[in-house]
Amino acid sequence: MNFKKILPQLLTLVVVILVFGFFSYNAQVNMENRGITFGYGFLSQESSFDVQFSLIEYDGSHSYFRAYLVGLLNTILVSVIGIIFATIIGVVVGIARLSSNYLIERTAAIYVEFFRNIPLLLQIFFWYFAALRALPLPEKAEPMFGVFFLTIKGFFIPAFIWNNLDIFIYSVIAAIIAIFFVRAYAKKKQENQGTQTPVLLISIGLLIILPLLSFLLGGVDASIEIPVIEQLSKTSFTFKGGLKLPPELISLALALSLYTATFIAECVRAGVQGVSKGQKEAAASIGLTPNQVLKLVVMPQALRIIIPPTTNQYLNLTKNSSLAAAIAYPDLVLVFAGTALMQTGRAIEIVSITMLTYLTLSITISIFMNWYNKKIAIKEK
Amino acid sequence: MNKLNFLSPDKNNLYAYLYSGISLLSLSILIVFLNSFFSLDLTSFLPGTISYFLPLIIGFIGLHLIRIEYSGIKFLDIINKNINTNNFNALLSLLIIFAVIKSLPPLLSWFIIDANFAGDSKDACSGSGACWAYIKTWFNRFMYGMYPNAEQWRINLSFIALAFLGGVGFFATEKFKKYLTLYYVVVYPVIAFLFIFFFISGGPIFFDFSYGIIAAVISIVIGFFIPSKFKMYYFLIIPITIYILLKYVFFHEELIELGKIQAFEWVETGAWGGLSLTFIVSFFCLIFCFPVGLFLSLGRRSDLPIIKYISIGFIEFWRGVPLITVLFMSSVMFPMFLPEDMFIDKLVRVIIAISLFEAAYVAEVIRGGLQALPRGQYDAAKSLGMGYWKMHIFVILPQALKLVIPGIANTFLALVKDTPLIFVVGLLEIVGMLNLAKTNPEWLGFAMEGYVFASIVFFIICYAMSKYSYNLEQKYKTER
Numbered sequence: 014m015n016f017k018k019i020l021p022q023l024l025t026l027v028v029v030i031l032v033f034g035f036f037s038y039n040a041q042v043n044m045e046n047r048g049i050t051f052g053y054g055f056l057s058q059e060s061s062f063d064v065q066f067s068l069i070e071y072d073g074s075h076s077y078f079r080a081y082l083v084g085l086l087n088t089i090l091v092s093v094i095g096i097i098f099a100t101i102i103g104v105v106v107g108i109a110r111l112s113s114n115y116l117i118e119r120t121a122a123i124y125v126e127f128f129r130n131i132p133l134l135l136q137i138f139f140w141y142f143a144a145l146r147a148l149p150l151p152e153k154a155e156p157m158f159g160v161f162f163l164t165i166k167g168f169f170i171p172a173f174i175w176n177n178l179d180i181f182i183y184s185v186i187a188a189i190i191a192i193f194f195v196r197a198y199a200k201k202k203q204e205n206q207g208t209q210t211p212v213l214l215i216s217i218g219l220l221i222i223l224p225l226l227s228f229l230l231g232g233v234d235a236s237i238e239i240p241v242i243e244q245l246s247k248t249s250f251t252f253k254g255g256l257k258l259p260p261e262l263i264s265l266a267l268a269l270s271l272y273t274a275t276f277i278a279e280c281v282r283a284g285v286q287g288v289s290k291g292q293k294e295a296a297a298s299i300g301l302t303p304n305q306v307l308k309l310v311v312m313p314q315a316l317r318i319i320i321p322p323t324t325n326q327y328l329n330l331t332k333n334s335s336l337a338a339a340i341a342y343p344d345l346v347l348v349f350a351g352t353a354l355m356q357t358g359r360a361i362e363i364v365s366i367t368m369l370t371y372l373t374l375s376i377t378i379s380i381f382m383n384w385y386n387k388k389i390a391i392k393e394k
Numbered sequence: 395m396n397k398l399n400f401l402s403p404d405k406n407n408l409y410a411y412l413y414s415g416i417s418l419l420s421l422s423i424l425i426v427f428l429n430s431f432f433s434l435d436l437t438s439f440l441p442g443t444i445s446y447f448l449p450l451i452i453g454f455i456g457l458h459l460i461r462i463e464y465s466g467i468k469f470l471d472i473i474n475k476n477i478n479t480n481n482f483n484a485l486l487s488l489l490i491i492f493a494v495i496k497s498l499p500p501l502l503s504w505f506i507i508d509a510n511f512a513g514d515s516k517d518a519c520s521g522s523g524a525c526w527a528y529i530k531t532w533f534n535r536f537m538y539g540m541y542p543n544a545e546q547w548r549i550n551l552s553f554i555a556l557a558f559l560g561g562v563g564f565f566a567t568e569k570f571k572k573y574l575t576l577y578y579v580v581v582y583p584v585i586a587f588l589f590i591f592f593f594i595s596g597g598p599i600f601f602d603f604s605y606g607i608i609a610a611v612i613s614i615v616i617g618f619f620i621p622s623k624f625k626m627y628y629f630l631i632i633p634i635t636i637y638i639l640l641k642y643v644f645f646h647e648e649l650i651e652l653g654k655i656q657a658f659e660w661v662e663t664g665a666w667g668g669l670s671l672t673f674i675v676s677f678f679c680l681i682f683c684f685p686v687g688l689f690l691s692l693g694r695r696s697d698l699p700i701i702k703y704i705s706i707g708f709i710e711f712w713r714g715v716p717l718i719t720v721l722f723m724s725s726v727m728f729p730m731f732l733p734e735d736m737f738i739d740k741l742v743r744v745i746i747a748i749s750l751f752e753a754a755y756v757a758e759v760i761r762g763g764l765q766a767l768p769r770g771q772y773d774a775a776k777s778l779g780m781g782y783w784k785m786h787i788f789v790i791l792p793q794a795l796k797l798v799i800p801g802i803a804n805t806f807l808a809l810v811k812d813t814p815l816i817f818v819v820g821l822l823e824i825v826g827m828l829n830l831a832k833t834n835p836e837w838l839g840f841a842m843e844g845y846v847f848a849s850i851v852f853f854i855i856c857y858a859m860s861k862y863s864y865n866l867e868q869k870y871k872t873e874r
Contacts, residue, residue, distance in 0.1 A: 037731075131811075135849060338818075350719065350722050364727045
């Protein structure tokens with residue numbers, strides 16, 4: 014170790030420590046002046062505010078920690094919906110951009126260029142304040158397929174009423190585990206004997222048969238509840254029964270998935286284009302059918318290019334879902350860093366918890382991605 | 395005449411297929427066209443569903459009939475190759491054509507035909523189309539926010555001057571080319587800051603920054619006469635000395651008097667807004683985030699463990715949190731970290747927060763470029779006896795930065811698209827102004843026009859940026 018290496022490190026360390034020391038000293042002084050003591054005890058206090066939309070039971074008598082959970086679950090809900098739709102749209106558009114059909118390729122390109130170059134916040138506002146406000150009132154809504162009602166107050170869809178839901182869920186989990194075993198068995202069989210097993214058919218069969226058995230033998234029972242219009246007062250109507258998706262959730266999920274889909278489409282396109290032509294020709298020349306070429310040669314290589322940036326986009330989508338605060342969808346930022354912060358005034362604690370939550374989420378995913386990248390990397394000798 | 399087999403058109407009866415196919419195709423397009431532009435239903439005599447799908451079926455048969463490979467007719471071959479390769483493609487092409495024809499009339503009528511352009515109040519907008527009078531009335535606010543009308547020439551003048559100074563690089567002769575980097579990295583940001591501070595904000599003439607600039611100018615002028623052997627020590631010590639002398643010795647008495655001299659009326663940052671604020675915020679964030687990101691990326695690849703781990707921690711922290719929480723932090727949490735008598739302007743806090751946030755992304759992009767360079771480049775530079783800084787400035791960074799132009803452009807685009815988020819701290823740029831205008835009781839119900847207008851503005855800005863970055867990429871592309 015020489016002097017030239019130690020000095021810059023020491024200097025950086027001293028600067029960092031000084032900055033942190035300065036901040037924490039000031040924070041202490043400020044909090045003393047305002048009579049606040051630092052601590053996370055407030056999480057168990059009664060929150061006494063209401064949340065418009067929540068997945069778990071919640072009202073003002075619950076604790077701040079429960080409010081935090083409500084926000085977190087809402088964030089996860091909109092992220093999952095967004096990720097599913099963004100993936101579907103993204104893959105379709107990405108493939109359309111590779112189409113030999115000029116019209117299709119152009120349409121996809123226009124979509125990508127247009128939605129990518131407009132700020133996400135603007136898109137959320139557009140859907141929420143402009144597009145969804147043009148929908149009819151509940152009493153004037155025309156049913157879609159007789160059971161779906163798209164109104165200005167939200168999207169009303171039929172709900173399932175379950176008996177013994179847990180048995181049904183167990184049967185689905187059992188089917189998934191069984192599929193894993195079948196796949197492992199098929200792989201082993203192919204390596205030993207060279208024969209292929211129709212894994213896909215067996216998997217679909219398992220996924221249908223096991224839940225079906227739970228209906229027939231396990232006492233699972235589901236009935237469908239269709240939303241029915243109900244008059245609240247002379248001019249105010251709403252729907253009763255069924256499931257209500259609030260307009261905030263719809264516009265947020267719509268904007269998030271349309272925006273992120275453009276980036277996923279580009280990832281897909283780059284991935285498929287990244288597989289060299291020689292690979293396809295080589296695969297065809299050893300006698301694989303076009304389907305086999307796609308399944309065994311192109312897709313494994315394309316996925317290797319597609320998956321890392323796409324996961325990044327999923328992460329971006331999750332982080333972008335915090336824009337929900339702008340249209341009052343009760344997500345983590347609005348419920349916790351908004352309302353709870355206003356009520357308690359504990360800026361440092363609440364902002365740090367919120368940031369830590371997002372940080373945990375993204376670091377977990379990036380650790381997983383690093384592991385996955387290492388696993389699928391081509392092993393060169 | 396050969397036998398006609400309509401299931402598999404071939405070249406022998408080319409014209410028979412061609413005429414029947416083209417006439418069927420044009421008939422289908424005509425039906426849709428008349429239906430959508432003049433609401434004439436040619437097929438109303440048929441039952442509902444069939445009448446609905448008839449154009450599709452006719453067009454599909456038409457396209458099938460003209461699908462003749464190597465016909466020798468140039469136009470036909472182009473059509474077949476591009477939109478009519480097989481049945482599935484033909485169907486999709488037809489659907490797209492019909493969708494465009496169907497959506498044109500409502501769009502046209504909303505945007506132009508039924509739209510209101512004249513007038514300056516809500517009553518003028520009686521048509522069913524867009525109310526562009528709304529945009530016209532509020533245009534000033536969308537561009538300048540709450541900035542006083544009489545003073546808006548200051549913003550215009552500053553932007554024109556800055557655009558002109560920014561374009562200097564295009565006209566630089568060979569002799570001055572080598573100073574361009576210095577100009578853009580150091581001089582231009584300082585000039586930009588002075589413009590914003592004196593002109594747009596109307597700040598007092600003597601403040602901390604002015605002493606610094608005077609000190610820098612004086613020391614550079616004297617610096618020309620100092621032997622190069624001592625130059626480094628000279629520039630480390632003298633500017634700071636002059637600054638301290640100026641501030642605390644020479645001008646100390648007059649400080650209070652001079653501090654009051656203002657050339658222009660003071661406009662506080664809370665009143666700034668609209669598109670000009672979007673430009674100001676993205677401009678400064680863009681300038682600051684690049685050098686910070688550069689140093690972070692070098693730090694992350696450093697051999698020195700403390701610097702490396704501090705950089706990693708810093709980068710991963712900013713990349714892991716959403717921007718909106720960072721802005722929350724800067725508005726509600728950051729004031730707690732400052733001494734009570736110290737106050738930092740809202741706009742400055744926002745610019746610092748966004749810069750640090752984007753710097754982490756820039757750092758990761760540049761790191762990608764640094765990693766992509768072959769080891770040989772480092773070894774070759776070291777074998778010539780170059781030190782760490784010399785190696786990076788002259789060998790590594792020029793190549794690495796060239797590689798990452800698209801990535802950096804994407805980050806900058808993301809930055810511009812993130813600026814509307816500053817509504818969190820109460821600064822209203824163009825999207826914020828739209829939301830304010832929307833709630834004005836005189837102008838209720840024109841949300842759509844506002845958002846369409848802002849979308850077009852942002853689309854133009856971002857699309858131009860991405861095309862420019864594409865050109866840069868092509869210009870600096872080097873084969874290796």
